[in-house]
Amino acid sequence: MKKIFVAFFLLLLPAAAMAQEDMVLDKAPVRTDPIQLQAGARTFVNYCLNCHGASAVRYNQLEKLGLTEADIKDNLLFTGDKVGDMMTVALKPTDAKQWFGTTPPDLSVIARSRGADWLYTYLRTFYRDPSRPTGWNNLAFANVGMPNVLWSLSGENKLTEKEFAKDHEADAAQRAVRSFSLIEEKGSGTESDPTKYTLRYVEADKPGAQTPADFDVTVANLVAFLVYIGEPHAAERKEIGYGVLFGLFVLILLTYFLKRNFWSDIH
Numbered sequence: 131m132k133k134i135f136v137a138f139f140l141l142l143l144p145a146a147a148m149a150q151e152d153m154v155l156d157k158a159p160v161r162t163d164p165i166q167l168q169a170g171a172r173t174f175v176n177y178c179l180n181c182h183g184a185s186a187v188r189y190n191q192l193e194k195l196g197l198t199e200a201d202i203k204d205n206l207l208f209t210g211d212k213v214g215d216m217m218t219v220a221l222k223p224t225d226a227k228q229w230f231g232t233t234p235p236d237l238s239v240i241a242r243s244r245g246a247d248w249l250y251t252y253l254r255t256f257y258r259d260p261s262r263p264t265g266w267n268n269l270a271f272a273n274v275g276m277p278n279v280l281w282s283l284s285g286e287n288k289l290t291e292k293e294f295a296k297d298h299e300a301d302a303a304q305r306a307v308r309s310f311s312l313i314e315e316k317g318s319g320t321e322s323d324p325t326k327y328t329l330r331y332v333e334a335d336k337p338g339a340q341t342p343a344d345f346d347v348t349v350a351n352l353v354a355f356l357v358y359i360g361e362p363h364a365a366e367r368k369e370i371g372y373g374v375l376f377g378l379f380v381l382i383l384l385t386y387f388l389k390r391n392f393w394s395d396i397h
Contacts, residue, residue: 158250164196170355184217186238230275241360257287285338300327
C-alpha cells in the first residue's frame with residue numbers, strides 16, 4: 131500500500147510543478163486535411179528529422195496523406211533511405227547527449243504525450259539567451275537543450291518582463307500578449323515585502339523569412355503532422371466509434387420494447 135501511495139505521488143509531481151506557474155497555452159489550429167498534413171510532413175523532414183526520429187512511422191505511410199511514392203522519393207527522402215524504411219536518424223544518441231546535454235526524443239507519439247497546444251506554443255516561444263550553450267532558451271520549456279531550428283523562418287525573439295503591483299493588471303496584460311506568457315509572483319505579501327507580479331513573454335526582435343502569421347501556419351502544419359503520426363487511424367477510429375454508439379442506441383431501444391412486451395401481461 132505504501133508503494134502504491136509513493137507511485138501515485140510521483141505521478142502527481144509533474145502536474146503539481148506545472149500548477150505552480152500561471153501558464154497560458156495558445157490553441158493549436160490543427161486540422162486533418164491532407165494539404166496541412168503534407169505541409170507539416172515537409173517541415174518535419176527538413177527541420178526535425180536531422181535530430182529527432184519518428185521510428186514508429188514508415189515513409190510509405192505518408193501515401194495515406196495523398197502523396198505518391200514518387201512524391202515521397204523526390205521531396206522527402208534525402209539520404210539512402212527507402213520508401214518502406216522507418217523515419218529514423220543517423221545521429222548517435224551518445225553524440226546527441228554530448229552536444230545537447232540530452233538525447234533528442236523520438237517524436238512518434240510526442241503529440242499524445244505533450245498535447246497539440248503545448249507543442250504549438252513551445253515551437254513559437256524560443257528566444258535568444260546568450261547564457262545557454264546553444265544560445266537559445268524557451269519560455270514553455272525553461273533551459274531546454276534544443277536550439278531553435280526554425281529561427282531562419284521565425285526570426286529571433288527576445289524575452290520581455292513587466293512588473294505589476296496588482297494581479298488583475300498582470301492578467302489584463304497577459305491577455306493582450308500575442309502568445310504564451312508566464313505570470314510569476316514575488317514577495318511575501320506583507321507590508322514590508324509586498325507581492326509583485328512579473329509577466330514574462332517573448333516578442334519579435336529580428337525578422338525571419340516568414341511573417342509571424344505565416345510562421346504560425348508553418349508551426350500549425352508541423353503540429354498537425356505530429357498529431358497525425360501519433361495516431362494515424364484516429365479519424366477511422368472515431369467513425370467506427372460513432373457507428374458503435376448508434377448501434378448501442380438501437381439495441382437499447384429494442385431492449386426497452388422487448389421488456390415492455392415481456393411484462394405487458396403483468397402490468
